[in-house]
Amino acid sequence: MSQANPEHPPMDLSSCDKEPIRTPGSIQPHGFLLALSPTLEVLQASENLEQMIGADAARAIGQPLERVIGEQASLQLRPELDAAGIGQRPLYLCTLGIGPARHFDVLAHRYDGLLILEFEAVERASAADFRHLHRQVGDFLLKVSDSATAQAMCELAAQEIRRVTGFGRVMVYKFDEEGHGHVLAECRDDAYPSYLGQRFPASDIPRQARELYMLNRIRLIQDANYTPARLAPPVNPVTGTANDLSFAALRSVSPIHLQYMRNMGTLASMSVSLMVKGQLWGLISCHHATPCAVAFDKRTACEQLGQILAMCVESREDASELQFRLDVRRIMVSMLAGLTQSADFIDNLSSVFPALLQFARAGGAAILFDDRLLTYGDTPGEEAIRDLVGWLDLHCHGDVFHTDHLAALYPPAAAMCGNAAGLLAMPVSRIHKHYLLWFRPEVVRTVEWAGNPHQKDADGANAAPMAQLSPRTSFATWRETITGTSAPWHGGEIELASEFRTALLGIALERAEQMAELAEELGRANKELEAFSYSVSHDLRAPLRHIVGFSDLLLEPATSENLEKRQRFLRNIKDSARLAGKLVDDLLSFSQMGRAALRPTLVQMGDLVRSCIDKLTLDVGQRQVEWDIGPLPAMRADPTFVQLALYNLLSNALKFTSQKERAVITIRASDEGAEWVLSIADNGAGFNMDYVHKLFGVFQRLHRMEDFQGTGIGLANVRRIIERHGGRVWATGVQGEGATFYFSIPKELHI
Template sequence: MTQDGTSLDLTGCDREPIRTPGSIQPHGFVLALGPDGTIVQASDNLPQWLGVTPEAVLGRPLTDAIGARAATLLQPELGDDRVRALPGFAATIRMGADGQERFDVLAHRHDALLMLEFESVARAGAADFRHLYPLVGDFLQQLSDNDTVERMSETAAREIRAVTGFGRVLVYKFDEDGHGHVLAESNDGSLPSYLGQRFPASDVPKQARELYMANRIRLISNADYTPSRLVPAANPLTGAANDLSFAALRSVSPIHLQYMRNMGTYASMSVSLMVKGRLWGLISCHNGAPCHVPFEKRTACEQLGQILALRITSREDADELQFRLDVRRVMVTVLGGLTQGADFIENVGGVFPELLQFARAGGAAIVVDERIVTYGDTPGHEQIRALVAWLVQSTHGDLYQTDRLGEQYAPAREFQRSASGLLAMPISRIHQHYLLWFRPEFVHTVDWAGPPQDKTRTDLPLSPRTSFATWRETIHGRSAPWHPGEIEMALEFRTALLGIVLERAEQMAELAEELGRANKELEAFSYSVSHDLRAPLRHIVGFSDLLLEAAGNDTLEKRQRFLKNIKESAHLAGKLVDDLLSFSQMGRASLRPVQVDMNELVRSCIAKLAMDTRGRDVQWRVTELPGIVADPAFIQLALYNLLSNAVKFTGQRDQAVICVDGRRDGNETIFEVRDNGVGFNMDYVHKLFGVFQRLHRMEDFQGTGIGLANVRRIIERHGGRVEARSVPGEGATFTFTIPNSLPPV
């Protein structure tokens, strides 16, 4: 029933036009002015306040309605630069039959009209805003940087109750489901306490929340009022119903008025708490009897609400930052542990305690194909396997999280004790590889201010609740909710984890390539041992036999020739073994880079080759070479091999010309060794740097076939590259590069 005894239709309350009710609260009146300054709309309670009917003032100037004195006082405050979209204080004027009735005039522009609201006030003088500044200052002094949101809310509730005189002031926050949770309360004992209780989301319909965001303060002075209608009913400029979203006197839903009466409150005021652009909660004020709060006190409360919202933002940001820092520290520890060994699953097993701390979970599992490793309180292996199969079919994002797994995956109700919450991270888009965190069931009770309607239904008609007695609900099948920071950190963790996996895959690919190269080298080594090394040994054995058979019969010259051949074969076998040992050590020895004078290094190599060039016409053409940072022993060996080859393959030339030059080019230094020797066929250049690969007959050019393989390994160990080009019969050019900054060891 409504206050006038008519029935209350509740079926379409959530669609009720609360922005365009067509009426106002009667503790004041409204005059709407058109662009020409004449009155185009008025509330039907003008006879009560001015002694004239609305029809008598329509089409007339403002002076005819409120008198010349009041209009003269008010007119300077109504300029376009003074009036905004939200109601602002214009003046306090006196009117009425005896001229003693005082009104605060609020003005705002909306819906093509200049809306003037006249609120009756009991004070003797004009509105005084001077107390606002010390009030705000005192409030700020009471807040500490270390205060919790609840503590700050308690302070705000106490201050606002002192300003307004209301019997009870609540500060409540909306949760993720839209339910309001009372965090703080200031109560003089005249009304029941709701501290710690919850109000269902259905108590504040969607369109009401939207209006709370647009107009952040609302007052109902008397829940038993009879609305005053606007005349005419529609906006005469637009032909549509007036949008009173920002009007302080806007009439409210009769459903809400009945709700207030059922709650035992006959006056209420609400202040919206906006945090980061969303409706975080409300400051809700109640009184057991009608109570009017004048505009200057409402302004003070609105300022306190804005300060509280800013401090909540700051506190939540600080708490969020600290939370993320704590989670990140754990994440760094976990990632460090995941890079220790080669087996990823074993690495995960080694950091399971940190993984639980990272997600504040009770159990964790790693699933890699058919292999499952668990830690802590988790479902069984078969249950995890079935869960992963469901995740593969049902989810396709980078992360899946829920605090009520049983509602989305029915089999999970069997193990909801250990896994009512799930955070699932796929670590492969191809294979069924998952990292899972489980949160146990958090059985808890929620105290509601009266039994709420079905909180999961949105199709039920809205009605004012008749009971606000504490109603306790026990919640099963849910875990503690996942914090947004945990979700973001988990996504960051996944990115880092995939980076580790990718790096490991690259390392394995490099290892596979290196193993392939090693296998080829091993094959070549086997061939060399069976062929190259066997040949000089056969010579040694063969000539030794000949020497024994000819003992005492042959001339000294013949025996000396046999001994010479034995010596040469033994020397070749020894050199082959030395080169093999050098090649083997090249892959294991650590680099010891220093500043290297390449000119001095080339001179020392030429000096070592003096025995090989004796009696030959060899011209060395060496330009001024730039210095490099490298391991001098290794670089000298590479240079010696290149220069030795140049000497060897120019042996058939009457005059050998060997050139060495170098230059800097960007981030590297390039060196070239050129000769005018026999050269080689470029069709076989790919074999040139392989172990025991020869492009010429051994009978023509002696060698072990390991020198150029050593050159390549040395240069690549330094992060450089080596190349060769040639024209048969015209010589060869070998080029190698050394980066100016060596790669890390």
């Protein structure tokens, strides 16, 4: 195996995660570098300048560009420098002949106040030909678009890049959540060992190297045995610090990585970054057993192919992710529909247990609601679940808890890996111990590594943790069996579980509101029942006592001889019976108000008012009554019910003005934006506003029955009718001067 150049002292190979790879202070020697000022004066040069073009690097500093590369080359290069829009990424300018037999592709980019020119030695004398790039990219795009999976796309990319570059082995691998690389596709010469399906540990690529892969999407190492060419002077004259060569094509790489390559039997390599959604998804990694040059035009083609592959992978993954989420959401919607079937929330949940398992792709599920535990499928025992929930209640405070290795967080779970190696759990209440849990069983799997990731050297004599970074010396297949873990939870499952929790809370809140409304309605019904009991014990018994009393008097011998007294007793019996019947009829009417369905239609309120006045004609008799009716609107309401409400209000107005010589009853309407408001005012007995809260209660009277006859149900009926329309009722009055009753009906009914 080749070793590092003996001219360079050995390096500490255990600290490459701290190595300043962006500022190596040197370049790879298959080209040379010049850093120029805005006036094209040479400020820095690589030390291999003399080997490349016969010019001394130290003497080049401070010289104009043409004095260093020659007049002819400068005349050819200057127009390209003026015409090109040079940014921080290397741009191909031209191919120059410098000296009698050397030709160079010239790349330019600007960084840290310098114009950096890189001269890569090439065999051809002609300019780079990019005409083939369009055909290569177009053909690859057609092929990759027909691929069904990301793995098939990667296989096409590996084949195409090997064809363009001639590398002996091209791999495409994807990084997992822990940073390990998994080889998805490979195209190789038979002489090269295969790594297909194997994994490379995350420690093979240090953190700062990954960051650089994201910044600069392509990197070439032509010969791992190269001797770096240092920059002179060693610091950037503009910034006074080491040159940042992040975007330089010739940037020298870490000696640790070079040793890694030699350990792997690779002397030339190229990598292309695959960026998906702004993250390093994976790499296209090219290897060759001997030094291998790849010109800039071919590297550009590979970089374009990598970008196309990344975009296609992103598109395919987005489509798969969307389809997965749609499938899970469809299950969730069907579950939510089943959760409203009955009043018992837990029974509803247990009725959708099969869908719950399908929703989370789980082996078992459990619901704990206070002391009530329901399970379905393959779950741990009841005591184990209750202990687990107790631990969750103490240690997990988010909306959703998930893990595919429960025993690592909760040691007692080691005894239940068979059905609960993985857990997805969510609290349904922040106050009570209400939990919904999904369990996944253990999945025993074998992972193939390209070499033992836990060892530093080939014979395993010096074992080290994976986190310690150093170049490995063995890449032989090493198998690791992983136990105690379940299939991982998908991000979509976790997000939709959180959404499901929100929906459950919404259902629970709606149920609580219904219960509160029911409690309020029950409270009102109790009050009405109390009033009804009082009425039965007082109002209804009074006429019945009269009937019994006068009947007893009629049976007495003395009464039978007095015709006038007998007739008076019979009239009293008749009046009492009529009052009792009226009371029963009104009770029946009030009961029906709460049950009958409303049938709203467009109602002309003027016509309803006049119809009610016509019915009251007999009650008016010879009295002087002035009906003052203003313009009344048409509104949507149930005509039968609203007519009954109007009749009760007009009848009351007529009754409570009976002691006035001239009664004035005024009916008005006003538009209050979202609702119509009708008022009925009279100049009658009025009432004391201190007792207005009793006015619309069942059997509530603010006047003596001896003064104004009535059962005390009419206004309660009015309130029930109007509230069922979504409106409200209220009244104002002055005792002895009159009263005004109001009711509103919304313009948009929600019934």
